[in-house]
Amino acid sequence: MRTPPNERVSSDIAEDEVPGHASGSERRCVLSGQVLPREELIRLAVAPDGTVHPDPAGKAPGRGAWIVPDRAALESAMTDGHLKRALMRAFKGGPAKDDAKRVPLSYSDDLPHRIESALSKVLADRLGLELRGGNVVLGSAKIEEHARTGRIALLLHASDSSEDGRKKLDQAWRVGTNKEGSGERGTVLPLDRDALSVALGRENVVHLGVSGLRGVRSKGPSAADRVGQAVTRLSRFMGSDPPD
Incomplete structure (x- = not known):
């Protein structure tokens, strides 16, 4: 069965939305577990090479990970490894390169500065x-x-x-x-x-x-x-x- 031309087989909304919340307008922070409206959170996206980058407009394709806008909490999570573990779960280990392998996830030390910018x-x-x-x-x-x-x-x-x-x-x-x-x-x-x-x-x-x-x-x-x-x-x- 062919997929209609204007529909996606899978969507970022379907992957990231909080079950039981109307219209997928709320997301869960991967670090704190807080559930907030999308516009109050910051979306992180992953490039095909596995690099995680900020996507505050929420328009990058593919799966996203959402975090509360808290620089201090983000920096703490980077230091103790919580961010890396949370992103591994959110992105299922990283973007798929082929059926057998996934590209390792990575993010730069200046991620907080990049988000602020x-x-x-x-x-x-x-x-x-x-x-x-x-x-x-x-x-x-x-x-x-x-x-x-x-x-x-x-x-x-x-x-x-x-x-x-x-x-x-x-x-x-x-x-x-x-x-x-x-x-x-x-x-x-x-x-x-x-x-x-x-x-x-x-x-x-x-x-x-x-x-x-x-x-x-x-x-x-x-x-x-x-x-x-x-x-x-x-x-x-x-x-x-x-x-x-």
Whole structure:
């Protein structure tokens, strides 16, 4: 019986999904056993030569292994051999070279750095997409205006932004979101102004606001949700959890 042209004989989802959880949207961390939504985890993929590499977008073909975004835990697992054992189980020993042999798995000592770089790129790419889609507001004066009128759902600051600059915009954001007196503040990113400027193709990006609006027909996450997911994964991996 032939397989229909648009179907795969086997899929990464079928191999990695958690039984009993709806639509395969959750995965189990191979290190901690935690079950979390896919977008909160980091996917590792294996190349045909057996090299394990980060796949934060979750698009590499084949079987994947998922880990929580925790650099310290990853480094510990690399040191005590737990990561190697977990990956051997997740990838069934390694990619098949032929019917009799499998290619040995390997990963570089700088895997944590490579994951951090990959997550930073995911965030930078997401910010660029949202800017082109008209969902990102730049410039302190414009951000303050939009924030006070409730048009900013997610307020972000560069890691090297000034406390005074953050306070002014935080106050405007609280007014616009009816959170006065709550003490809630915007999120300080694990990226400095230079990294943000490169990501957005603009000069001296210190603060930015992201709209929470969805398109008229959209049922998916808003721009703020999409950016927020990327921010949260990177921040948690680097050990600087953003506020809820």
